[in-house]
Amino acid sequence: MYESDILTYGDLSKILNRSVTTLRHDVMTNRIPHLKLGEGKTAQVRFRRADIDAWLAAKVVPAKGRAK
Numbered sequence: 151m152y153e154s155d156i157l158t159y160g161d162l163s164k165i166l167n168r169s170v171t172t173l174r175h176d177v178m179t180n181r182i183p184h185l186k187l188g189e190g191k192t193a194q195v196r197f198r199r200a201d202i203d204a205w206l207a208a209k210v211v212p213a214k215g216r217a218k
Contacts, residue, residue: 156185157197165202 159170166173174195176182183201187194 155199157199157202159195162197162202 157165159173162168162173163170173182177184177195183197183205185196185198187196
């Protein structure tokens with residue numbers, strides 16, 4: 151695993167174009183896959199790029215074809 155495979159809030163914020171505050175809320179409500187390094191309120195949160203890619207792929211809504 152390379153360093154770029156692990157993302158911080160700031161990294162993911164830039165990738166998803168979402169605020170860090172929104173990402174923190176998503177983590178608190180378990181809406182986004184994440185890693186907790188440590189325990190309690192001082193635990194650091196990180197994101198694996200592969201988990202985020204899979205999570206995004208699962209959220210794709212296919213386009214509907216035009217009715218003829």
